[in-house]
Amino acid sequence: MQIDQLYDIYKAFPKVVTDTRHIAVDSIFFALKGANFNGNAFADQAIAAGAKYVVIDEPQYQKGDHYIVVEDVLSTLQHLAKYHRSHLNIPVIGVTGTNGKTTTKELLHAVLSQKYKTYSTVGNLNNHIGVPLTLLSINNSYEIAIVEMGANHVGEIALLSDIAQPTHGLITNVGKAHLEGFGSFEGVKKTKGELYDFLQENDGTLFLQSDNVELLEMANARTFNKIVRYGFSDQNDVTGKLLYANPYLSISWKMKDTTPIYELTTRLTGSYNIENLLAAIAVGLHFEVSPIPVNMGIEGYIPKNNRSQITKTAKNTIIADFYNANASSMSAALDNMRVLEAEHKVVILGDMFEMGEDAYAEHKKIIELAKSLRLDRLIFVGEEFYAQREPEGEYYRTTEEAKSAIPTIENSFILLKASRGMAFEKLLEQL
Known part of the structure; x- marks a missing residue:
């Protein structure tokens, strides 16, 4: 099938999905592959759930005219999107x-x-x-x-x-x-x-x-x-x-x-x-x-999804900023804590992921920066931080371990900052 033919189908049924859990009636399901899944195997399920067409790249899964076989599903999705963009x-x-x-x-x-x-x-x-x-x-x-x-x-x-x-x-x-x-x-x-x-x-x-x-x-x-x-x-x-x-x-x-x-x-x-x-x-x-x-x-814009988001609970005021973290965003968040006026200030920091060979040095810099702020409590969570624990500050290997420490925090302004994989929403629940 040529891209213009697929585009005609898309124009008639312009709802595209890649997850069978989100199938809409008369949508087009693109059967993507991943390390641990093969979307082709879900083509029948997509049709049964209401998809009008499925785009697959393994011919053995084809069962009729509503199964469109292409060389590669991902590249076809990208090509279709670019073609649509041109219109x-x-x-x-x-x-x-x-x-x-x-x-x-x-x-x-x-x-x-x-x-x-x-x-x-x-x-x-x-x-x-x-x-x-x-x-x-x-x-x-x-x-x-x-x-x-x-x-x-x-x-x-x-x-x-x-x-x-x-x-x-x-x-x-x-x-x-x-x-x-x-x-x-x-x-x-x-x-x-x-x-x-x-x-x-x-x-x-x-x-x-x-x-x-x-x-x-x-x-x-x-x-x-x-x-x-x-x-x-x-x-x-x-x-x-x-x-x-x-x-x-x-x-x-x-x-x-x-x-x-x-x-x-x-x-x-x-x-x-x-x-x-x-x-x-x-x-x-x-x-x-x-x-x-x-x-x-x-x-009128209200931040959400734990990005620079202030949350007030019965016990504390929290900057929820744990959607993601890296060396530069962590430093900026700590510098912001320096200028905030509050009687009691606490930072709870989690590991920064995907830092490669710079991980040790960058986590060390964050520890030193946090120490320079002279806050009420410094809490570091994750294997990277724990590997270089010091007398100043509290260190925990995992978020679950840290949960035992934070219920004692009250009447404080708290920064929660970590990479998404640290699941810091678990800590937010207790603050």
Whole structure:
């Protein structure tokens, strides 16, 4: 079957699923394979659950005209998404970065939705499967789209850019994350920079935090016809200033060569989020959203999914920030604790995953930074932290072990920060 023929089927039945638990009536099921599963084996189940068609790549599972056999299901899904993208005559904003890309994506959505019917990546569908699913969820009623792109290996952002074909893009920052896959910090910069490469080659518009040394260096190594700059110094098109971050973030901002200064108060915590706010402001203004609606969109945004999210319980106030963690985001979260005003401050930190050969050194740096804050309690959880335990602080091998220590914490401002695999929601339940 040619891609245009498959596209005709998709247009007639535009609901695409890859999990039989989420089959919708008249959907198309793509039978993906993984290390421990073979979607082809679930083709019959998908049809029985209501799927109109199943796309498979093992002919022995074919049982009729509604079983479409292709050479490779994943590449077919990606090819179909790219083909669909070519039929969408709308701006597509690609967002990547080490930290803050999901928060930035959601802030962009909040701002652009003030004027346009906007589609953005749902949850964290930002990889080689998620990006195609995102694109195939966009229909002709949408006026603009935001596609989050994640990676943990060199070449992945290039692949996702080729599929999503962004007309605009931004990198939030580059830091030490997924070093196991990238090999080094230079590998991180090379991979994230693949979005810049695509924009350069396709005359796209770059949104640049031009006070970020690494991002500025990466941009200057390429040629762009259209750059919108944001940051903290006066040469930017949008300039911002921190007003307050205790605990919620308030900023002022202005446009270049204009006199009005705007202020806004968010439901986000963490001064590190100011760059994400300025990105959303810059993008909104570029797409002619007026300043007041820009502020309205941002002020109405409520973070979720344990990203810079303040949670108040009967006993404590908690910064729930354990969706993910790496060396740069952990440092930023600790620096934020330094400026927060509270009588009792506690940090509970869990291991950072996928740090490769840098794991020992990076966890050591975090221990030293946490000690410098002079907080009421320092609690470290996970094998990496436990391997270098010191007299100062409390150390536990696992999250389950740490649960025994935390019920005694009361009337405190607590940072919960760890990689997702540490399952810190178990600790949140007891605080």
